[in-house]
Every structure is written in C-alpha cells, then in structure tokens.
Amino acid sequence: MPKCIVIADDLTGANATGVLLKKMNYSAYTVLNAERLELSMLEQCDCVLYPTDSRGIDQDLAYRRVSNVCNLLKNEDTKVYGKRIDSTLRGNLGAEVDAMLESLGEDYVAIVVACFPTSSRIVLGGYMLVEGLPLHKTDIAIDPKTPVNNPEVAELFRKQSKYPIASILMKDLLHGKHYLADCMKKLAEEGNRIIVVDCVSQEDIDLIADAVETSKLKVLAVDPGVFTASLVRKRIPPTEKKEKNKVLAVVGSVNPHTRLQLEELWLSQRCKNVFVETKALLEGEEQWEQEVQRVVDAILQDVDKDRVFTVTGDGIYPENRVDLGKLAESRACQIEEISNKMNLAFAEIAHRICEREKSFKGIYSSGGDVTVSICKRFKTAGLSLEEEVLPLAAHGEMLLGDFPGMHMVTKGGSQGGRDAIIRCISFLKEKLFV
Structure with missing residues (x-):
C-alpha cells in the first residue's frame, strides 16, 4: 500500500x-x-x-x-x-x-x-x-x-x-x-x-x-x-529502480552555491558520497596516489547499494580549503600547476571507477577545470551535445575515447538554484533508466 x-x-x-x-x-x-x-x-x-x-x-x-x-x-x-x-x-x-x-x-x-x-x-x-x-x-x-x-x-x-x-x-x-x-x-x-x-x-x-x-x-x-x-x-525511502545503470557526480567546485546544491541532493535521495581530501593530493606523489585509490575503493565497495554516487572535494567547506596562492609561493611554482594536480586527481578517480564498474553510464561534473580534466583523461574526442538541462547546464554524449556514448551533464559551480544538481542528476537518471 x-x-x-x-x-x-x-x-x-x-x-x-x-x-x-x-x-x-x-x-x-x-x-x-x-x-x-x-x-x-x-x-x-x-x-x-x-x-x-x-x-x-x-x-x-x-x-x-x-x-x-x-x-x-x-x-x-x-x-x-x-x-x-x-x-x-x-x-x-x-x-x-x-x-x-x-x-x-x-x-x-x-x-x-x-x-x-x-x-x-x-x-x-x-x-x-x-x-x-x-x-x-x-x-x-x-x-x-x-x-x-x-x-x-x-x-x-x-x-x-x-x-x-x-x-x-x-x-x-x-x-x-x-x-x-x-x-x-x-x-x-x-x-x-x-x-x-x-x-x-x-x-x-x-x-x-x-x-x-x-x-x-x-x-x-x-x-x-x-x-x-x-x-x-x-x-519514506524512495523505491529502488530495477535498472543497474548508475550515475557518478564529480564535483571539484568550492563555490558556496555548490555546497548548498549538494546538501540538497544528499537530503533528497539515497546516494553514496565520498569526500576527497584535497590537502592529501598536494603532499606528494605517493599521497596523491593513495588518496585517489582510497576514494575509488570507497565508492566501489558500496556500488551495489545505490544508483547515484558523488565524489566531492572537501574544499566545499571553508575549513578544508587550501590557500593555493601561499602554497604556490612556498613551492616556487604557479597556482595553475597545483590546481591541475587536483583536477587530474578527480579525473583519475572518475576514470578508475568507470573502468572497474561498467554500470556507470552517466557522469555529472561541476566546475569547468574538473570537466576539462575528465574529458582529457577519458580520451574523448568531444561531446555530441543533445540538449539544455537548465540554464548553463548541458547534456551530451562522449565521442570516441575510452567510454564512447557515456552520458555527461556539465554545469558551472555557481549556476542554478538549490535544486540544480538534483535536476541534473534526475535528468541523467531518466536518460539511463527510462
């Protein structure tokens, strides 16, 4: 009943x-x-x-x-x-x-x-x-x-x-x-x-x-x-879908709107979230590899329990943010070099998850730099654009590369209301499940 x-x-x-x-x-x-x-x-x-x-x-x-x-x-x-x-x-x-x-x-x-x-x-x-x-x-x-x-x-x-x-x-x-x-x-x-x-x-x-x-x-x-x-x-827990296709959300943006949107998603439906400890990504190659693999393993160990999984940089909370300017100055390098290392980690996490678990058929990415890194790591030739999900959020399918046909919704971190990520995830679920 x-x-x-x-x-x-x-x-x-x-x-x-x-x-x-x-x-x-x-x-x-x-x-x-x-x-x-x-x-x-x-x-x-x-x-x-x-x-x-x-x-x-x-x-x-x-x-x-x-x-x-x-x-x-x-x-x-x-x-x-x-x-x-x-x-x-x-x-x-x-x-x-x-x-x-x-x-x-x-x-x-x-x-x-x-x-x-x-x-x-x-x-x-x-x-x-x-x-x-x-x-x-x-x-x-x-x-x-x-x-x-x-x-x-x-x-x-x-x-x-x-x-x-x-x-x-x-x-x-x-x-x-x-x-x-x-x-x-x-x-x-x-x-x-x-x-x-x-x-x-x-x-x-x-x-x-x-x-x-x-x-x-x-x-x-x-x-x-x-x-x-x-x-x-x-x-009331929502009824489980019978289909096995899954959605992976990869969020590297630290914009305050992103935090509100993610919290709204986590509150609205069952999903597994794993935070990426961004400081660990910047402590050395060994620590970078360990953190990437830790997140991948944490997602995959519960892969049969949910349909939506989120990988989120812990920098959405101010107390965890890294001052890239000071870090670049102390290491005598460019901010871009440090930022690229972090973005590559998110892309590598996404790639390893999709490589090991073929049921991931849709990716949501937030933040322009993370989105570019994911496309590069997935070796896609580009996106076959399909439609607008909401203003400044687009849906497309990957062309060629390691995962051809992978559905992808991209959105800027600061765009949309509190329900923006929910709407993007719901859009992907409808594409994969209906």
Missing part, C-alpha cells in the same frame, strides 16, 4: 505535488475515479494523490468528498498524510482540513505551511505575500469563483474550521528545530488542532519538517505541496 496519501482540491494541484515527489524518485499516481479504484492497483505505488474537485463548491459537500476519500484510502502503512491546498489559499480550506482530521483521529494535528518559495508565495507574520504583495492586493482578490480578500492565513482557516487554531511566527523559527518542536507540542497540548507556520524559503520548509520529526506528533501536512514533499523525503 502507498506510504503517502495526498488529497487535493483540484487535479492540477494534485499533479503538481505528484511531480515534486516524482522528481525525488518516488512513484506517484493521481487517482481520478474512486468507483473504479482497486486498492490492489496501488500496491507498488509510493504516493497516491486524489483530487476531489472541491475548491469552488459548497463547504458541506467539500467536507463530505474529502472525508469519503480519506476513509477509503487511509491505512496503517501510511507514513505521510497531506492535504494539498491552493497556493493562494482559495477554496474550502478549513472544511477540508476538518474532514481529514476527523477521519484520521483526534491525535492528529494539522501543520499548515502555506508557502511555495519558487512561485513567490511566502507567509510572514501570519500574512501571505505573493511576489511581495499581500494576498488581498493581488488578482486573487477578484477571482470570479473563489476570491480571497484576507491575507491572514490563520484567519482564513478560522472562518471555516470548528477547531482551535494557533500560529507560529518567524521569530520562533530562529531558535532551531528543537525549540520549534516544543512550540508545536505545547500548542497541540493546549488543544489546537491546526497550527499555521510562517515560512519564506526552502530552508524554512526543511526546518519545519525536521521539527515535526523531532516533536513525534502525528501530523497532517497542509500546504501547496513543497512541505509534504519535504516530509516524505524524511520519512
């Missing part, structure tokens, strides 16, 4: 949430017709999304639709329940959340994170802002079917729900997940069944999800999809 059940008030919202989950390697089904639904169809599915088409209808009818679906789908194996709401708070918010809370039981609490940062929907001070404007000053206020004239999130729920409602503001998020978890537990103990939380960024969403896990509360996630996806990521 599915481990995640999301009930949405419309089809497009259900699909939008399902796509977020699919990007993180979860199988997701949108179910449209309860009368034709056979629960056996869902046995191999991680996440089920059910749209009730209830945004613009009477509150009582919306309540009954959501209640019926929740009673049909809920089961003891489910780890995440979600109520997908409109990103601009249209519809029967309180009535539909009430329906799920009553279906799930009195020990459940609804955590409302009505935030979609990449679409410029945030909640600050309890108020929703859309592209910097309070909700009631946007076109949503004159929506012909479901207008919203109040930007205060808790108040919109309060007008419809029969349950006590409380808010957690940005100042509470500043104290970290344990403090936030204590706030949630305290508000729940006071009898609040719906808790609205401020949120302006993906970092906030992840923090709230961490606090939920720390609190041990039974939670109904209420949001436009991002918070639900974050909670799923923390609670």
Whole structure:
C-alpha cells in the first residue's frame, strides 16, 4: 500500500505535488475515479494523490468528498498524510482540513505551511505575500469563483474550521528545530488542532519538517505541496529502480552555491558520497596516489547499494580549503600547476571507477577545470551535445575515447538554484533508466 496519501482540491494541484515527489524518485499516481479504484492497483505505488474537485463548491459537500476519500484510502502503512491546498489559499480550506482530521483521529494535528518559495508565495507574520504583495492586493482578490480578500492565513482557516487554531511566527523559527518542536507540542497540548507556520524559503520548509520529526506528533501536512514533499523525503525511502545503470557526480567546485546544491541532493535521495581530501593530493606523489585509490575503493565497495554516487572535494567547506596562492609561493611554482594536480586527481578517480564498474553510464561534473580534466583523461574526442538541462547546464554524449556514448551533464559551480544538481542528476537518471 502507498506510504503517502495526498488529497487535493483540484487535479492540477494534485499533479503538481505528484511531480515534486516524482522528481525525488518516488512513484506517484493521481487517482481520478474512486468507483473504479482497486486498492490492489496501488500496491507498488509510493504516493497516491486524489483530487476531489472541491475548491469552488459548497463547504458541506467539500467536507463530505474529502472525508469519503480519506476513509477509503487511509491505512496503517501510511507514513505521510497531506492535504494539498491552493497556493493562494482559495477554496474550502478549513472544511477540508476538518474532514481529514476527523477521519484520521483526534491525535492528529494539522501543520499548515502555506508557502511555495519558487512561485513567490511566502507567509510572514501570519500574512501571505505573493511576489511581495499581500494576498488581498493581488488578482486573487477578484477571482470570479473563489476570491480571497484576507491575507491572514490563520484567519482564513478560522472562518471555516470548528477547531482551535494557533500560529507560529518567524521569530520562533530562529531558535532551531528543537525549540520549534516544543512550540508545536505545547500548542497541540493546549488543544489546537491546526497550527499555521510562517515560512519564506526552502530552508524554512526543511526546518519545519525536521521539527515535526523531532516533536513525534502525528501530523497532517497542509500546504501547496513543497512541505509534504519535504516530509516524505524524511520519512519514506524512495523505491529502488530495477535498472543497474548508475550515475557518478564529480564535483571539484568550492563555490558556496555548490555546497548548498549538494546538501540538497544528499537530503533528497539515497546516494553514496565520498569526500576527497584535497590537502592529501598536494603532499606528494605517493599521497596523491593513495588518496585517489582510497576514494575509488570507497565508492566501489558500496556500488551495489545505490544508483547515484558523488565524489566531492572537501574544499566545499571553508575549513578544508587550501590557500593555493601561499602554497604556490612556498613551492616556487604557479597556482595553475597545483590546481591541475587536483583536477587530474578527480579525473583519475572518475576514470578508475568507470573502468572497474561498467554500470556507470552517466557522469555529472561541476566546475569547468574538473570537466576539462575528465574529458582529457577519458580520451574523448568531444561531446555530441543533445540538449539544455537548465540554464548553463548541458547534456551530451562522449565521442570516441575510452567510454564512447557515456552520458555527461556539465554545469558551472555557481549556476542554478538549490535544486540544480538534483535536476541534473534526475535528468541523467531518466536518460539511463527510462
């Protein structure tokens, strides 16, 4: 049975949430017709999304639709329940959340994170802002079917729900997940069944999800999809792919954006990472060889356990960075000579891994110098460019050389948002697995 059940008030919202989950390697089904639904169809599915088409209808009818679906789908194996709401708070918010809370039981609490940062929907001070404007000053206020004239999130729920409602503001998020978890537990103990939380960024969403896990509360996630996806990521291991093709990410960039992107990748899905100790690469030929082989062996010893592997320079963390200028001065050589030695190590690691394990069919590389070194070491004549993955990230296949046809995605270290590496890796996985 599915481990995640999301009930949405419309089809497009259900699909939008399902796509977020699919990007993180979860199988997701949108179910449209309860009368034709056979629960056996869902046995191999991680996440089920059910749209009730209830945004613009009477509150009582919306309540009954959501209640019926929740009673049909809920089961003891489910780890995440979600109520997908409109990103601009249209519809029967309180009535539909009430329906799920009553279906799930009195020990459940609804955590409302009505935030979609990449679409410029945030909640600050309890108020929703859309592209910097309070909700009631946007076109949503004159929506012909479901207008919203109040930007205060808790108040919109309060007008419809029969349950006590409380808010957690940005100042509470500043104290970290344990403090936030204590706030949630305290508000729940006071009898609040719906808790609205401020949120302006993906970092906030992840923090709230961490606090939920720390609190041990039974939670109904209420949001436009991002918070639900974050909670799923923390609670449910994604289904393993049957295909054996693997992806190797080689990252030598020390750009701060790269660190954030890698941490997002490591959090979002199963993968094996091995850090390259860059200082060891510069201590002599013997140490260089030992470090290269150590990383290769560390990857290959777990090669059957994962599909995605990352080789990362430890210089992404400032305390590990080498001052190339000072080192070059002390050795009376050029910075380029030292940099080339490091880049060659990353290329050699990648080559040895691909040489010994033929299931690696895709490479992601970040940082121009590392990418050039990999192409040289692989003796490729060039790349047959195929398509743009995202701005400043390209996909191609190696021409000739030691691994002809090897899929490769290259990206500059500073390019893209927090999900840039996830998107590049997902692109490669789709090329190799579909």
